[in-house]
Amino acid sequence: xSDHVTPQTLPSDKPNTMQSxxxxxxxxxxxxxxxxxxxxxxxxxxxxxxxxxxxxxxxxVRKALFRLASDKLVDxxxxxxxxxxxxxxxxxxxVFEARRLIESAMLEHSVPNxxxxxxxxxxxxxxxxxxxxxxxxxxxxxxxxxxxxxxLAAMSSNxxxxxxxxxxxxxxxxxxxxxxxxTSAACSHHAHDELLKVIEQADVAGAQRAMRRHLHECEDxxxxxxxQHANPLAQMLDASxxxx
Amino acid sequence: xSDHVTPQTLPSDKPNTMQSxxxxxxxxxxxxxxxxxxxxxxxxxxxxxxxxxxxxxxxxVRKALFRLASDKLVDxxxxxxxxxxxxxxxxxxxVFEARRLIESAMLEHSVPNxxxxxxxxxxxxxxxxxxxxxxxxxxxxxxxxxxxxxxLAAMSSNxxxxxxxxxxxxxxxxxxxxxxxxTSAACSHHAHDELLKVIEQADVAGAQRAMRRHLHECEDxxxxxxxQHANPLAQMLDASxxxx
DNA sequence: TAAGGTCGAATCGTATCCAATTTAATGCCG
DNA sequence: CGGCATTAAATTGGATACGATTCGACCTTA
Numbered sequence: 001x002s003d004h005v006t007p008q009t010l011p012s013d014k015p016n017t018m019q020s021x022x023x024x025x026x027x028x029x030x031x032x033x034x035x036x037x038x039x040x041x042x043x044x045x046x047x048x049x050x051x052x053x054x055x056x057x058x059x060x061v062r063k064a065l066f067r068l069a070s071d072k073l074v075d076x077x078x079x080x081x082x083x084x085x086x087x088x089x090x091x092x093x094x095v096f097e098a099r100r101l102i103e104s105a106m107l108e109h110s111v112p113n114x115x116x117x118x119x120x121x122x123x124x125x126x127x128x129x130x131x132x133x134x135x136x137x138x139x140x141x142x143x144x145x146x147x148x149x150x151x152l153a154a155m156s157s158n159x160x161x162x163x164x165x166x167x168x169x170x171x172x173x174x175x176x177x178x179x180x181x182x183t184s185a186a187c188s189h190h191a192h193d194e195l196l197k198v199i200e201q202a203d204v205a206g207a208q209r210a211m212r213r214h215l216h217e218c219e220d221x222x223x224x225x226x227x228q229h230a231n232p233l234a235q236m237l238d239a240s241x242x243x244x
Numbered sequence: 245x246s247d248h249v250t251p252q253t254l255p256s257d258k259p260n261t262m263q264s265x266x267x268x269x270x271x272x273x274x275x276x277x278x279x280x281x282x283x284x285x286x287x288x289x290x291x292x293x294x295x296x297x298x299x300x301x302x303x304x305v306r307k308a309l310f311r312l313a314s315d316k317l318v319d320x321x322x323x324x325x326x327x328x329x330x331x332x333x334x335x336x337x338x339v340f341e342a343r344r345l346i347e348s349a350m351l352e353h354s355v356p357n358x359x360x361x362x363x364x365x366x367x368x369x370x371x372x373x374x375x376x377x378x379x380x381x382x383x384x385x386x387x388x389x390x391x392x393x394x395x396l397a398a399m400s401s402n403x404x405x406x407x408x409x410x411x412x413x414x415x416x417x418x419x420x421x422x423x424x425x426x427t428s429a430a431c432s433h434h435a436h437d438e439l440l441k442v443i444e445q446a447d448v449a450g451a452q453r454a455m456r457r458h459l460h461e462c463e464d465x466x467x468x469x470x471x472q473h474a475n476p477l478a479q480m481l482d483a484s485x486x487x488x
Numbered sequence: 489t490a491a492g493g494t495c496g497a498a499t500c501g502t503a504t505c506c507a508a509t510t511t512a513a514t515g516c517c518g
Numbered sequence: 519c520g521g522c523a524t525t526a527a528a529t530t531g532g533a534t535a536c537g538a539t540t541c542g543a544c545c546t547t548a
Contacts, residue, residue, distance in 0.1 A: 021322075048529070057503045058530090066307070070314040079509055079530060094404040101405070105345050160338040161345070164408050292499070301533045302500090323500055323539050493546075500539070510529075517522085 022056055026064040034073055034084050035146075035173040036139040041086040045074060072171050085174060089224050092175045096219040099168050103149065103215065104208040106156040106165070111204045118155050122196050125151045129189040138180075141189075142173050148192050172218075179222040191217065266300055270308040278317055278328050279390075279417040280383040285330040289318060315411050317418060329418060333468045336419045340463040343412050347393065347459065348452040350400040350409070355448045362399050366440050369395045373433040382424075385433075386417050392436050416462075423466040435461060 033039040045065060047058040054061070065082045068074040075085045087095070125148040132144035146169045153165045191214040198206045277283040289309060291302040298305070309326045312318040319329045331339070369392040376384035390413045397409045435458040442450045 046529075059502055059504095062530095063310070066310060067314070070311070081510095081530070091404065094402045097402055098404045098408070101345065101349050158338045158341055160335065160342045160412075164342070168404075290499075303532055303534095306500095324541090325499065489548105491546105491548085493544105495544080496542090498539105498541080501537090503534105503536080505534075506532090508529105508531075510527105512525105512527075514525080515523090518520090 022054065023060045023064040023067075026050065026054055026056075026061060027067050030064065030068060030084075031071075031073055031170065035142055035170075035177060037177045039084050041084050041174070041178050043084045045082040045084065047081070071167055073174060087171065087175050087178065089179075089226060092179060092222070092224055093219070095168055095171050095175060096215055099165065099172065100212050100215045102161050102165050102168070103153070104211050106153060106158065106161060107199070107207045107211060108204055109157055110152070110155045111199050111207050112202055113157075114155060114199065114202075119196075119200055121151060121155075122148070122199070126189065126192050126196055129192055133189045142176055145189070145192070146170075146173050176218075176222065179224055181221065181223045188217065266298065267304045267308040267311075270294065270298055270300075270305060271311050274308065274312060274328075275315075275317060275414065279386055279414075279421060281421045283328050285328050285418070285422050287328045289326040289328065291325070316415050331415065331419050331422065333423075336423060336466070336468055337463070339412055339415050339419060340459055343409070343416065344456050344459045346405050346409050346412070347397070348455050350397060350402065350405060351443070351451045351455060352448055353401055354396070354399045355443055355451050356446055357401075358399060358443065358446075363440075363444055365395060366392070366443070370433065370436050370440055373436055377433045386420055389433070389436070390414075390417050420462075420466065423468055425465065425467045432461065 030039070030045070039045075047061045047065070050061045050064075051058045065074060065076065069076040069082070072087075073085055074082050076082050125144075129141075129144040129148050132140035149169055150166065153162050153169075156162055191210070195207065195210045195214060198210050274283070274289070291305045291309070294305045294308075295302045309318060309320065313320040313326070316331075317329055318326050320326050369388075373385075373388040373392055376388035393413055394410065397406050397413075400406055435454070439451065439454045439458060442454050
């Protein structure tokens with residue numbers, strides 16, 4: 001029961017400024033666990049087990065799982081339960097392509113109209129990113145990198161695209177957790193620093209180029225070859241070795 | 245209980261070729277009703293009432309409503325029930341902007357690699373669009389126009405963007421149903437015809453220009469001025485007059 | 489008469505219960 | 519000894535029940 005995190009005293013870094021419902025807590029906890037690689041792709045998410053952990057009924061767990069499924073973070077198989085999603089290589093490529101499209105387009109509107117305060121926010125996010133890199137904590141790195149892109153997106157005037165991008169960033173975190181090569185970092189924080197410099201110069205075209213290049217680099221740093229990952233057999237053997 | 249329509253024999257134009265779950269039927273029925281303006285924005289969607297109509301429990305109705313909410317077609321207000329969404333003018337503009345971005349980008353990949361079969365499919369869709377226009381049936385027009393864009397999107401290689409666009413097309417149908425000026429048609433099918441011609445010439449840049457212009461025209465044909473619609477007071481008075 | 493409060497009906501949120509399906513295990517047979 | 523059918527446990531899908539919240543009507547009162 002209480003040998004894990006206590007759901008009432010949830011993250012403690014997330015003060016419930018607004019009404020935080022229980023299913024949102026579960027949803028966020030699972031998402032964080034996925035991003036932190038504590039829940040590798042394919043992990044089964046039993047409704048009863050989760051309900052037991054959070055001391056709620058399966059009804060609310062189902063709601064959380066349903067929402068995670070709509071965010072493409074878990075896969076809901078009829079009559080067979082929920083597992084954390086295993087994005088394919090093709091899907092990963094498409095996610096990056098979509099991100100290049102959306103994020104570069106957002107810059108077109110946000111870069112010229114950016115205030116000094118917003119520049120400061122981005123500086124803080126880059127600083128957090130650098131700190132994460134220095135800590136050599138892969139989870140923090142993934143998180144910080146996503147936060148930078150999210151913060152940049154929040155400065156766009158288009159909430160619709162922002163919502164799409166939010167989903168894409170979450171999927172990217174899962175993709176990185178799944179396909180990262182053990183040698184490379186998630187996103188080179190240096191790229192974020194460079195990008196911010198160009199943004200501050202109000203150079204739209206340059207920022208767009210930098211963004212596209214950055215995302216291309218991120219994609220190239222992943223192991224998106226069909227060996228290993230495309231083979232479910234190796235995965236299962238890995239899982240059994242890891243005593244999942 | 246069974247004093248209303250029988251849910252088993254409801255669509256009759258939708259034979260359950262594939263496994264059609266009940267909640268999907270409800271979801272699609274509600275979506276169609278929204279697009280056909282049989283359910284104006286703001287209409288309350290009572291769980292018990294819907295469950296009665298389809299002879300299912302509230303559980304499955306909730307699932308359908310939840311999914312409609314994730315597609316931004318209904319608004320789920322805590323403890324206050326679900327209503328069909330009332331997209332704001334700003335949201336409408338953002339949806340069109342997002343569509344311009346995504347649809348023109350999709351053309352970049354799909355136009356050069358299009359087969360003759362796919363051209364044929366598009367021809368059929370344009371024909372259906374023209375037929376809908378000739379029938380002077382506004383609902384059919386909205387539907388056919390959306391089907392053309394959907395069919396075009398299906399020819400893209402990027403399923404992720406395709407999913408986003410699917411959602412945007414649905415939201416557009418709702419926006420058109422809400423903001424259309426009574427004088428103008430939904431989308432001029434002539435534009436679809438022109439667009440198809442340019443596509444068949446494998447002119448990517450031209451197709452992108454035509455697509456952006458077409459979507460701009462659609463947006464301009466709507467009444468996205470802040471009179472009437474932006475004012476919630478007038479809306480409420482309208483609603484009470486309409487005895488909604 | 490209008491403003492405010494109280495009560496009741498309706499509706500939503502969640503827990504619990506039961507049926508249906510899947511999954512794993514055991515035993516049987518070739 | 520390996521493959522397959524039968525059976526039992528576990529898990530999901532859906533229905534029902536009950537507490538909580540909201541909305542509307544009626545009543546009271548200044």
